[in-house]
Amino acid sequence: MTKLDAKIPEGPLKDKWTNFKNNCRLVNPANKRSIDVIVVGTGLAGGSAAASLAEMGYNVKAFCFQDSARRAHSIAAQGGINAAKNYQNDGDSTYRLFYDTVKGGDYRSREANVYRLAEVSANIIDQCVAQGVPFAREYGGLLDNRSFGGVQVQRTFYAKGQTGQQLLLGAYSALSRQVGKGKIAMYSRHEMMELVVVDGKARGIIARNLVTGEIQRHSAHAVLICSGGYGNVFYLSTNAMGSNGSAAWKIHKKGAYFANPCYNQIHPTCLPRTSEHQSKLTLMSESLRNDGRIWVPKKMEDVEAIRSGAKKPKDLPAEDRDYYLERRYPAFGNLVPRDVASRAAKERCDAGFGVNKTGEAVFLDFASAIERYGKEKALQEGEDTNNMALVRELGKEVVKAKYGNLFQMYEKITDDNPYETPMKIYPAIHYTMGGIWVDYNLMTTIPGCYALGEANFSDHGANRLGASALMQGLADGYFVIPYTIGDYLADDIRTGEIPTDTKEFDEAEKEVRDRIEKLMNNKGSKSVDSLHRRLGKIMWEYCGMARNEEGLKTAIKEIRALREEFWNDVFIPGKADGLNPELEKACRVADFMELGELMCVDALNRTESCGGHFREESQTEEGEAMRNDKDFTFVSAWEYTGDPSEAKLHKEELKYENIELKTRSYK
Amino acid sequence: MKLNLRIWRQDGPNDSGRLENYTVENVSPDESFLEMLDELNEKLVSEGKEPVAFDHDCREGICGMCSMFINGEAHGPDRAITTCQLHMRRFKDGDTITIEPWRAAAFPVIKDLVVDRTAFDRIIQAGGFVSVNTSGNTIDANALPINKADADNAFDAATCIGCGACVATCKNSSAMLFVSAKVSQLALLPQGKVERQERVLNMVEKMDEEGFGNCSNTGACEVECPKEISLDNIARMNREYLKASLSSEK
Ligand SMILES: Cc1cc2nc3c(=O)[nH]c(=O)nc-3n(C[C@H](O)[C@H](O)[C@H](O)COP(=O)(O)OP(=O)(O)OC[C@H]3O[C@@H](n4cnc5c(N)ncnc54)[C@H](O)[C@@H]3O)c2cc1C
Numbered sequence A: 001m002t003k004l005d006a007k008i009p010e011g012p013l014k015d016k017w018t019n020f021k022n023n024c025r026l027v028n029p030a031n032k033r034s035i036d037v038i039v040v041g042t043g044l045a046g047g048s049a050a051a052s053l054a055e056m057g058y059n060v061k062a063f064c065f066q067d068s069a070r071r072a073h074s075i076a077a078q079g080g081i082n083a084a085k086n087y088q089n090d091g092d093s094t095y096r097l098f099y100d101t102v103k104g105g106d107y108r109s110r111e112a113n114v115y116r117l118a119e120v121s122a123n124i125i126d127q128c129v130a131q132g133v134p135f136a137r138e139y140g141g142l143l144d145n146r147s148f149g150g151v152q153v154q155r156t157f158y159a160k161g162q163t164g165q166q167l168l169l170g171a172y173s174a175l176s177r178q179v180g181k182g183k184i185a186m187y188s189r190h191e192m193m194e195l196v197v198v199d200g201k202a203r204g205i206i207a208r209n210l211v212t213g214e215i216q217r218h219s220a221h222a223v224l225i226c227s228g229g230y231g232n233v234f235y236l237s238t239n240a241m242g243s244n245g246s247a248a249w250k251i252h253k254k255g256a257y258f259a260n261p262c263y264n265q266i267h268p269t270c271l272p273r274t275s276e277h278q279s280k281l282t283l284m285s286e287s288l289r290n291d292g293r294i295w296v297p298k299k300m301e302d303v304e305a306i307r308s309g310a311k312k313p314k315d316l317p318a319e320d321r322d323y324y325l326e327r328r329y330p331a332f333g334n335l336v337p338r339d340v341a342s343r344a345a346k347e348r349c350d351a352g353f354g355v356n357k358t359g360e361a362v363f364l365d366f367a368s369a370i371e372r373y374g375k376e377k378a379l380q381e382g383e384d385t386n387n388m389a390l391v392r393e394l395g396k397e398v399v400k401a402k403y404g405n406l407f408q409m410y411e412k413i414t415d416d417n418p419y420e421t422p423m424k425i426y427p428a429i430h431y432t433m434g435g436i437w438v439d440y441n442l443m444t445t446i447p448g449c450y451a452l453g454e455a456n457f458s459d460h461g462a463n464r465l466g467a468s469a470l471m472q473g474l475a476d477g478y479f480v481i482p483y484t485i486g487d488y489l490a491d492d493i494r495t496g497e498i499p500t501d502t503k504e505f506d507e508a509e510k511e512v513r514d515r516i517e518k519l520m521n522n523k524g525s526k527s528v529d530s531l532h533r534r535l536g537k538i539m540w541e542y543c544g545m546a547r548n549e550e551g552l553k554t555a556i557k558e559i560r561a562l563r564e565e566f567w568n569d570v571f572i573p574g575k576a577d578g579l580n581p582e583l584e585k586a587c588r589v590a591d592f593m594e595l596g597e598l599m600c601v602d603a604l605n606r607t608e609s610c611g612g613h614f615r616e617e618s619q620t621e622e623g624e625a626m627r628n629d630k631d632f633t634f635v636s637a638w639e640y641t642g643d644p645s646e647a648k649l650h651k652e653e654l655k656y657e658n659i660e661l662k663t664r665s666y667k
Numbered sequence B: 001m002k003l004n005l006r007i008w009r010q011d012g013p014n015d016s017g018r019l020e021n022y023t024v025e026n027v028s029p030d031e032s033f034l035e036m037l038d039e040l041n042e043k044l045v046s047e048g049k050e051p052v053a054f055d056h057d058c059r060e061g062i063c064g065m066c067s068m069f070i071n072g073e074a075h076g077p078d079r080a081i082t083t084c085q086l087h088m089r090r091f092k093d094g095d096t097i098t099i100e101p102w103r104a105a106a107f108p109v110i111k112d113l114v115v116d117r118t119a120f121d122r123i124i125q126a127g128g129f130v131s132v133n134t135s136g137n138t139i140d141a142n143a144l145p146i147n148k149a150d151a152d153n154a155f156d157a158a159t160c161i162g163c164g165a166c167v168a169t170c171k172n173s174s175a176m177l178f179v180s181a182k183v184s185q186l187a188l189l190p191q192g193k194v195e196r197q198e199r200v201l202n203m204v205e206k207m208d209e210e211g212f213g214n215c216s217n218t219g220a221c222e223v224e225c226p227k228e229i230s231l232d233n234i235a236r237m238n239r240e241y242l243k244a245s246l247s248s249e250k
């Protein structure tokens, strides 16, 4: 087994990044002008990287499949972004953010990377404010913070429920400025189809113009993959419809190791699925768990009565309700971390207590909060606290001020009024901690090929804390890659432009053309979506919230069969030389059919439970996740060898020199 | 429910396009409008026909990608939502629904319901930013307190999703609401004040160059804007523009 070299700089943890910056090689401004960089993706990671590199003087080509760089899925992030500013003077520090992130990740992330993330976090906020990002402010004009995700300090910066949008528009404006200056060539409605490797180095990509169908060659001295997460392998997720794993998968097949593919985050508070034609799942912000109480009925007869409509949830007396999180985790109650809350909901629904027709929903109830806030307000205003109608009215006002936009969104989708009846929620796939393996410099195992943002595996271990993905995406793009890429490109100042009329480009282009041709000429009978939906079902059933050996083996078998069926029987109408959304989907789903298998292989191999990965064989008597630090304190980095099931495992041992490994307990 | 759909089909920019009729059955009131179209498309695919091309991505009302003119209204009959947030309970059994793309000279049709909105990107490239580099070598975020009311107003303007409904709705195809939202956001914040004059001049010049029409103050854009961007922004931009024109030789 080869040892992976993470290239972590020498020295004490807190000096590593400074040491790196002091000693890394640089490219002088004149030489930067003759160096080209390709950036695939314009979300927080890609948008910020493209803008920064162009400002430094590199020639950047940026790609996204949407019609504008501004529409990457980062736009949908709601809650906020963490930064160790300690503006609230509540004891926050770089170390504390570092510690919370490593612990939250269930001790499966790399210390040096996480520390650097915490270190640059404060700067992100300065940068964004300078760009004109309108964060929420207090009356005194200073920035406001909220608390998030079970940590003990208030370090989350936000812009109402649209933090991702505002941050992305900030990055987009910086990117647009460079497009205007001619330093970035922007290719929207373009999809990267293949990586081109020349003499072992990433030297370009093959892209498809989604409007004309043209297959293009683009060369560069380095390629950055900032293509987001692969949650859509599950078909239903909180990701956008176009979010995909293809760019990551393509580089994997060309030599980039894929790390921890089985670490996926399932968010406990999403809208449940209601029918077969459902196309996606919608997130309800984690902040709701601050005031909502989660429950299901205690008695089966009540479950049935609620499902049939014979009983209303609010008529069920308190003694007939099972507030199962409060029962199981008295110390944290409804505020346990995401993975714990999700599994507990599944446990109740599997036992038959799900409260909607599909049996996959639990209540998130605001009645107590409305009453509690109402009483406080009535008291303040000198009103009669026993007048329950008034108390409830006052309480609703308070809740509306806090969560109004979320309640409205819920009502638009479900047609239920959450002020009057509890919300129905269920866990859904939300984020992928796993991704392309990168070293400290964010370089993959292919020299010159980097991975940033959700596409890499780097900072969140086996479970990501809320408000940390936005932080990581911007840290990677604004503050890390501008330094680390120079260290590599310093060797390329004399290379000159990379020609595209070489056999490597010929071959890569041919691969793409052959694949497209095969798909288009495959006069099958099944739609891409129908096959994708089936893949999603297999993944959710066997590689979702709980996994076990037998299930994972079944899943691998079923995915392989489905993949064959896909290639034999998928049908794509229309032509390849123009806009063809079915063809776009087919190319992405074809990759999911392989990636899904690797996820199961990884889940099968990791016989411990950690973070978002729960192996039923590895749990305590009370059903809590059980880590196995002795055998599994490593990153699984998979090398492609021609078949996902034959992927070769490389281990990066994780060393904890600054943090002591502990069992997470929320009892 | 059963619905009759009249959908704009156009093979490409050079095709003249036409409305075609389809029926969809067993539509559930809980489905979203786009899920109803997904079903139509699956049916078309199963019949070996080409599905209807339309833009969409987040399906949560935030990316600004979806863009349909439904029964003569941008994003359909409801207010303050995008097409992807529209649900079928808004319609009745037997209804006929006409679905067309955004129509504006500056937004040429690419195919069916998909249009080219890159003109919006070019307007932002002309000045919709603050010229600071992303190095992080800037002052501490709290060294610059900003009046909460200004910050909140700037935020409201900044929530524009760049969908183009305002242009599609306007009889002159004016992009004033979109442009003024960005101009306002940055004019309200101290960070944006340094370049406020060049910004508004450059963005307006680009807007005209791209072929968007003039604003005749009908206010239709505000009504159809899914993010309820206010007409006040247009008034603010006009003031900014006037000031800038007076003090510049441009
Ligand atoms: C609903 C929701 C809410 C969230 N809320 C929060 C939150 O409050 N706080 C937080 O920290 N995190 C949150 N997250 C997570 C966070 O938003 C994401 O992890 C992060 O934004 C990912 O950024 P990215 O730049 O890596 O990828 P993305 O923003 O997904 O961008 C991917 C880019 O790659 C492009 N692309 C992909 N494939 C190709 C290809 N083959 N060719 C060309 N281009 C391609 C796309 O066009 C796009 O531009 C949330 C996530 C979701 C889904």
Ligand code: SF4
Pocket (backbone or CB within 6 Å): B159, B160, B161, B162, B163, B164, B165, B166, B167, B177, B178, B181, B224, B225, B226, B227, B228, B229
């Ligand atoms: S102003 Fe409103 S309608 Fe116009 S692009 Fe922005 S969000 Fe869309």
Ligand code: FES
Pocket (backbone or CB within 6 Å): B055, B056, B057, B058, B059, B060, B061, B062, B063, B064, B065, B066, B082, B083, B084, B085
């Ligand atoms: S699909 Fe994103 S706003 Fe409608």
